[in-house]
Amino acid sequence: MGGKNRICSILHSPMSLLFNLLLLQCCTATNNITLDRPLSQEQVLTSPGQNFELGFFRPNNSSANQYVGIWYKNITPRTVVWIANREKPVTDSLASLTIGSDGNLKLVDGLHDTLWSSNVSAPSYGSVAVLSDDGNFALKDNISGDNLWQSFEHPSDTFLLGSSIGFNTKTGERRVMTSWKSDTDPSPGSFVVGLAQRSPPQAFIWKGSVPYWRSGEWDKTNFIGIQQLDSSYSSMFDLIEDIEQGTVYLISNPHNQSDFEKMIVSWMGPLKLTFWEDQRWNVEWEAPKNPCDVYGTCGPFGVCKASESPICRCLKGFVPKLDGEWRKGNWTGGCVRRTELLCEGNTSNEATDRGKADKFWKMDRMKLPDFSQYKNLDYPIPCQQWCLDNCSCKAYATIEGIGCLVWTGNLTDMQEFSFGGEAFFLRLAPSEFAHERLREKLIISLTTISCIITLALGILIYGLHRKRSQKISEETKISEDLELAAEIESSSEILPSYMLRSHLELEDTLELPIFDLNSILIATDNFSLDNKLGQGGFGPVYKGYLPDGKYVAVKRLSSTSGQGKEEFKNEVMLISKLQHRNLVRLFGYCSEKEERILIYEYMANKSLDKFLFDPTKRAELCWAMRFNIIQGVARGLVYLHRDSCLRVIHRDLKVSNILLDDKMNPKISDFGLARIFEGTQYLANTHRVVGTLGYMSPEYALTGMFSEKSDVFSFGVLLLEIVSGRKISTSYFKDQHLCLLSYAWQLWHESKEMELLDEALADSFSSSEVKRCIHVGLLCIQDYAEHRPSMSTVVSMLSSETELPQPKQPILFQSALKSDRSESNSIWSTGQITESVLEGR
Incomplete structure (x- = not known):
């Protein structure tokens, strides 16, 4: 009995009771902060699924300053995705994150001075701050459960699944991502990512107030100025536009994404899409990736192509504004028009061009220039006609999902892609097409001469072999008629192979590597059965390993395939012209001896x-x-x-x-x-x-x-x-x-x-x-x-x-x-x- 009373007296000791309460608080995992339960510097909040943590930290353990942030719980080294007090670090050991008497989330120092606050209208009778498994930290009404404030609407330098950037024209809100100042200093840096207040909307990276990179216009599914982003891109983002509310927000789509995938703006400028795999962050996409991606590299009326040297050239009909600087590789001065447009009062060519009108030069695979203007034209007025009727119009483009875009000022930040992109129509004076007309006449003349020579040779050969030709048997004649009938029947199909080839040759050919048979035999271990991936109507498919370390799929034409040769020609000519993230990529082909082989990118998960x-x-x-x-x-x-x-x-x-x-x-x-x-x-x-x-x-x-x-x-x-x-x-x-x-x-x-x-x-x-x-x-x-x-x-x-x-x-x-x-x-x-x-x- 005495022992029992002794235990009771210990349990009722005030100091012991306080110790037990502190022990209970420390040992109980929590993911929220309340008015009665602040977060001290020794504590962390953990999301229910153990994905994220929130607490106090020192950047790279290299600073005396502390910040309140969110990071991945089980990733080393620590990867911070959001910071509250970027501009006012904690410098004392008594600071805490708490719910104030006004219901707001507040970071206060030892003197109870506020370093950071959610600063919203919150109910004073109770609110709670909760860390979720998606990395969102939200202040909620304790009664209704509604969000009063959330970190996803106030991003730092990282865009997570569920985050958003954008603007509200009525309230003046501008929701952006801002880089760190340096690798160890999380205060706001030089680079900002957001949406420009334009129609159609575009995403930008700004360095200070100067554009550093531009995404191109949003066409209801993606940004048309981005060429090389992975296939996950189109399913990753949605753009929500509410004209009545004046809001435009880019949000992340939850499908086909992992909690360990994020977009971050580096303190050095590039925007990177990364995912966690093999114990490291892998870069899936980044921008800018090459000099042509940097905004305005070639100046006004200049176009950039990364695969060429030099990378900049003037548009057709334009010449460098500062020829000396241009030759030195300083292209920012751009280009100027060589011949004035007719509608601008050009007098030097008035006699030559009387009765003519300005024309449009088509450019394919283009990143369209900045400062486009959307024109809501009533059908059937074409975009081209509107542009031609308005002298201020310098160019136009018609984009599916957007409509008619026109340009009236300088054409800036243009890029020619190797694939993808848009068709762009540049307005030029008719005299700029004189060279093209001369070229057409030359081609016609050469073709005529060639035909005459061919016809003469044909007549000569016909005369020499006339007697022999007359001895053709009736049986052979019938056979030829049957073949001709079959050829006529085949030609009724839309664009057979010879027409397809002719059609494709109208455009610049995309050079495909030609593999020699010996290299393919080495890559597939002489078409080893161990490397065989499957068998189709076209023929077998093998896994190959190229000297550069790349795996490929090798499709070999079967000699017994009835339509294999036509398929081969069709695929080589057709798929080489098609480049899209959801189409298989053709690396090259081999046509040697009796072998016809196609080399594709290797698909690890097959079909x-x-x-x-x-x-x-x-x-x-x-x-x-x-x-x-x-x-x-x-x-x-x-x-x-x-x-x-x-x-x-x-x-x-x-x-x-x-x-x-x-x-x-x-x-x-x-x-x-x-x-x-x-x-x-x-x-x-x-x-x-x-x-x-x-x-x-x-x-x-x-x-x-x-x-x-x-x-x-x-x-x-x-x-x-x-x-x-x-x-x-x-x-x-x-x-x-x-x-x-x-x-x-x-x-x-x-x-x-x-x-x-x-x-x-x-x-x-x-x-x-x-x-x-x-x-x-x-x-x-x-x-x-x-x-x-x-x-x-x-x-x-x-x-x-x-x-x-x-x-x-x-x-x-x-x-x-x-x-x-x-x-x-x-x-x-x-x-x-x-x-x-x-x-x-």
């Missing part, structure tokens, strides 16, 4: 079907990955259909032709069956129907008619396969013999579309995104081409919450599809249909 239809691997494809793949393929098709220098119809889009890189980003492959359209052509017809059963649109399989909407149909099938994890050839509701398309429509019609979702996904999905994807897929597979959306509309549908139209029920086409091959061939009795079975690399 999508290796995951999607594998009972064990399908679970590795979480919903975020699948949604990213869907969006990536859609963006690739938009590029093919609308944004590339050619208008391309793929004609063989399917799961096995979607390759996955080491980050599971999708790339469309196999362009052997692709065709290009010219001008405004919408439909084409072929008597040789090629492709893969199940993915063909009704109009193509039954009549041979194909268009962009044929690819849209194939995309819809692909989308439903990705969502469901089921093949198009599989039957459902066997008593009703429904294929995947009809089954998906029936579930959607009964509001049971979630039953279509792959069971392997468990709970790792967003039901609203799944439903939207199924809805979009059903819109894409509608029977009539005119009912299907364009791919640019599909991209918009997938990325927004707008109301979607109602899809029509699929009827005759796919409902009888079976997995049995012979049965399928009997269904498609019109035309010759081949089934492509190319494997992914």
